[in-house]
Amino acid sequence: MSTIEDVARLAGLSRTTVSRVINNHPYVSEDKKKRVKFAMNTLGFVPNSAARRLRKQRTETVAVLVPRVTNPFFSRLIESLEIFASDHKYKLIICQTRYLPEKELEYLELLSTKQVDGIILCSLQNKWSIVEPYLQHGPIVMCNEYTDEAHIPMVKFNQAEGAYVATKHLLEQGHRRLLFCSGSDKSSMIVQHRKKGFLHAVSEHKEQVDSVEFVEDAYDMEDGCRVFRDLLDTKENPTAIFAGGDEVAAGIILEAKRHQWSIPEQLAVIGFDNQLLSEIMEPTITTVCQPVDQMAKKVIELMMEKIRTKTYKKQEVYEFELELMIKGSTVKHTTVLA
Amino acid sequence: MSTIEDVARLAGLSRTTVSRVINNHPYVSEDKKKRVKFAMNTLGFVPNSAARRLRKQRTETVAVLVPRVTNPFFSRLIESLEIFASDHKYKLIICQTRYLPEKELEYLELLSTKQVDGIILCSLQNKWSIVEPYLQHGPIVMCNEYTDEAHIPMVKFNQAEGAYVATKHLLEQGHRRLLFCSGSDKSSMIVQHRKKGFLHAVSEHKEQVDSVEFVEDAYDMEDGCRVFRDLLDTKENPTAIFAGGDEVAAGIILEAKRHQWSIPEQLAVIGFDNQLLSEIMEPTITTVCQPVDQMAKKVIELMMEKIRTKTYKKQEVYEFELELMIKGSTVKHTTVLA
DNA sequence: CTGTTAGCGCCTTCAG
DNA sequence: CTGAAGGCGCTAACAG
Numbered sequence: 001m002s003t004i005e006d007v008a009r010l011a012g013l014s015r016t017t018v019s020r021v022i023n024n025h026p027y028v029s030e031d032k033k034k035r036v037k038f039a040m041n042t043l044g045f046v047p048n049s050a051a052r053r054l055r056k057q058r059t060e061t062v063a064v065l066v067p068r069v070t071n072p073f074f075s076r077l078i079e080s081l082e083i084f085a086s087d088h089k090y091k092l093i094i095c096q097t098r099y100l101p102e103k104e105l106e107y108l109e110l111l112s113t114k115q116v117d118g119i120i121l122c123s124l125q126n127k128w129s130i131v132e133p134y135l136q137h138g139p140i141v142m143c144n145e146y147t148d149e150a151h152i153p154m155v156k157f158n159q160a161e162g163a164y165v166a167t168k169h170l171l172e173q174g175h176r177r178l179l180f181c182s183g184s185d186k187s188s189m190i191v192q193h194r195k196k197g198f199l200h201a202v203s204e205h206k207e208q209v210d211s212v213e214f215v216e217d218a219y220d221m222e223d224g225c226r227v228f229r230d231l232l233d234t235k236e237n238p239t240a241i242f243a244g245g246d247e248v249a250a251g252i253i254l255e256a257k258r259h260q261w262s263i264p265e266q267l268a269v270i271g272f273d274n275q276l277l278s279e280i281m282e283p284t285i286t287t288v289c290q291p292v293d294q295m296a297k298k299v300i301e302l303m304m305e306k307i308r309t310k311t312y313k314k315q316e317v318y319e320f321e322l323e324l325m326i327k328g329s330t331v332k333h334t335t336v337l338a
Numbered sequence: 339m340s341t342i343e344d345v346a347r348l349a350g351l352s353r354t355t356v357s358r359v360i361n362n363h364p365y366v367s368e369d370k371k372k373r374v375k376f377a378m379n380t381l382g383f384v385p386n387s388a389a390r391r392l393r394k395q396r397t398e399t400v401a402v403l404v405p406r407v408t409n410p411f412f413s414r415l416i417e418s419l420e421i422f423a424s425d426h427k428y429k430l431i432i433c434q435t436r437y438l439p440e441k442e443l444e445y446l447e448l449l450s451t452k453q454v455d456g457i458i459l460c461s462l463q464n465k466w467s468i469v470e471p472y473l474q475h476g477p478i479v480m481c482n483e484y485t486d487e488a489h490i491p492m493v494k495f496n497q498a499e500g501a502y503v504a505t506k507h508l509l510e511q512g513h514r515r516l517l518f519c520s521g522s523d524k525s526s527m528i529v530q531h532r533k534k535g536f537l538h539a540v541s542e543h544k545e546q547v548d549s550v551e552f553v554e555d556a557y558d559m560e561d562g563c564r565v566f567r568d569l570l571d572t573k574e575n576p577t578a579i580f581a582g583g584d585e586v587a588a589g590i591i592l593e594a595k596r597h598q599w600s601i602p603e604q605l606a607v608i609g610f611d612n613q614l615l616s617e618i619m620e621p622t623i624t625t626v627c628q629p630v631d632q633m634a635k636k637v638i639e640l641m642m643e644k645i646r647t648k649t650y651k652k653q654e655v656y657e658f659e660l661e662l663m664i665k666g667s668t669v670k671h672t673t674v675l676a
Numbered sequence: 677c678t679g680t681t682a683g684c685g686c687c688t689t690c691a692g
Numbered sequence: 693c694t695g696a697a698g699g700c701g702c703t704a705a706c707a708g
Binding site: 003004005015016019020022023047048050051052053054055056 | 684685686687688
């Protein structure tokens with residue numbers, strides 16, 4: 001492996017001049033530039049990034065912390081983040097916390113050990129007060145997740161409004177008994193915001209609503225199936241369910257069909273995230289569409305800016321709107337116009 | 339940010355001793371070890387990884403090149419790779435080539451610029467002769483994809499056998515007209531191997547088979563739908579389809595149902611990869627299950643070994659067996675025993 | 677067991 | 693426009 005020194009020697013010039021050519025500095029004569037380039041090519045020289053990092057105190061790498069990459073929401077997010085980062089010549093280190101606080105801390109060390117210039121947090125497993133100190137080593141940008149205490153840039157969706165619109169849609173179909181079905185609201189503000197939107201819609205129709213129930217341990221399709229079975233044990237079961245994800249919604253619908261229920265006549269179900277799944281189920285699932293690309297773009301822009309300006313401790317919140325996609329699981333086919 | 343120098347000064351010792359403590363070297367008295375640790379804690383010292391990389395010529399990072407992370411097969415693979423890499427304290431840089439040769443080359447530069455210790459290639463967009471030279475900078479391990487020319491470690495599935503068993507299953511159901519439906523066999527050996535297995539099964543039943551057709555531009559669900567529609571134009575359409583992926587199979591089935599065909603009675607379909615999708619379709623899709631975890635484990639082990647031993651240019655092929663999962667899209671429900 | 681010293685490869689003042 | 697020299701932070705001989 002050749003170094004800048006070798007190139008300089010072969011070109012009969014100084015290391016400085018070679019370095020200038022590498023970094024496109026002005027003030028190098030065309031003649032010498034050519035000699036340097038020739039020498040670089042013959043030696044197959046490539047600048048050593050470790051040396052560069054040490055010298056420039058910059059890695060051109062950012063870490064992305066997600067719970068799991070197989071969750072379609074996160075893999076879609078990573079896809080976008082990677083593309084936008086790549087536009088800035090930045091690389092992404094993907095880290096799966098698997099919902100474990102200790103894993104999250106382990107990966108936050110990437111910042112203090114200067115392996116990355118910044119961290120994009122797509123979930124938060126520790127209390128913010130534990131994460132906060134890492135800010136002294138570089139920027140942290142929160143993506144999708146949210147927490148009041150953090151004085152950093154945060155990019156999120158307007159979950160409350162999304163849930164509000166979705167719930168209103170259910171209420172406008174005349175439903176009187178509702179179920180709000182999600183993951184735990186302990187660990188994530190996202191659930192809390194959705195619940196707020198849900199309750200807001202309910203309160204606006206309180207004369208119409210007979211009952212409101214909550215399930216807060218539903219994460220995947222299997223959970224959805226269970227939720228439906230539990231329903232059967234109650235005498236006055238809900239007629240409309242707001243589910244925190246398309247997988248859960250799909251599970252509910254799948255199990256309902258196994259029990260010969262017809263959707264949406266006997267039970268209306270609404271999902272979240274407009275995944276492929278919501279298109280292929282029968283009926284298709286009414287869902288809330290999240291503009292992931294826009295969020296990813298903003299996150300990368302912010303990260304680049306923070307790395308440049310080195311001001312990490314300012315709270316800035318950017319919010320993107322969600323869109324309700326009305327499909328077959330809440331409205332009968334015959335009423336949908338072609 | 340404090341350096342090893344600061345720690346040494348505060349502890350009243352040399353940088354060497356501090357370094358020894360950091361790296362768990364033997365021959366440091368308990369007393370001094372304590373003093374060093376105390377100093378490290380009070381200063382909040384963390385070793386700078388750039389300096390370490392420069393000194394040790396090792397990054398503890400590996401790049402993984404995939405076409406897209408949203409493809410469920412690849413996101414599942416990445417999940418596994420990340421977990422096993424993490425066991426060895428290795429980080430993963432995820433790179434999406436988006437099927438572009440130039441992107442692949444761009445990311446291969448991570449190896450020559452010493453940003454990573456090795457590269458895991460999960461697809462191959464360039465001719466091997468173009469990739470080969472990068473081997474002088476570090477190990478490349480091929481994962482899932484395969485190419486004869488490469489003298490490197492390759493971990494793959496036995497695609498030929500998988501396709502053979504799947505096709506045989508179709509033939510045993512008495513089908514006489516088959517369609518092999520996949521992506522292009524130009525860019526990937528995987529399709530070629532599957533086709534070989536398919537033809538092998540066909541040749542074993544040649545007195546039974548009336549016709550064999552091929553479609554080689556089907557990649558996703560949309561393509562699957564199209565494939566079915568094209569079928570309608572032929573007078574003697576196939577009664578069984580071997581599809582190169584569960585998405586394609588799902589598309590075919592979806593479109594068939596829209597045309598009131600009954601599956602598997604009028605058309606049997608077999609997918610690949612045993613994705614969630616194959617479970618939730620109605621009927622469920624007979625598919626070929628790939629042991630991704632095993633492959634990922636082997637790939638990481640090999641990578642660690644190559645990084646250690648620095649012998650990159652030896653061809654070693656490791657193959658894992660595939661398993662046919664018989665479900666509803668090839669065999670009538672009533673004939674399946676509980 | 678501990679310290680001294682010499683770089684790893686690069687960029688960037690500073691002085692021509 | 694060009695070069696000399698110092699140092700980013702760390703580790704690994706080599707001496708003691």
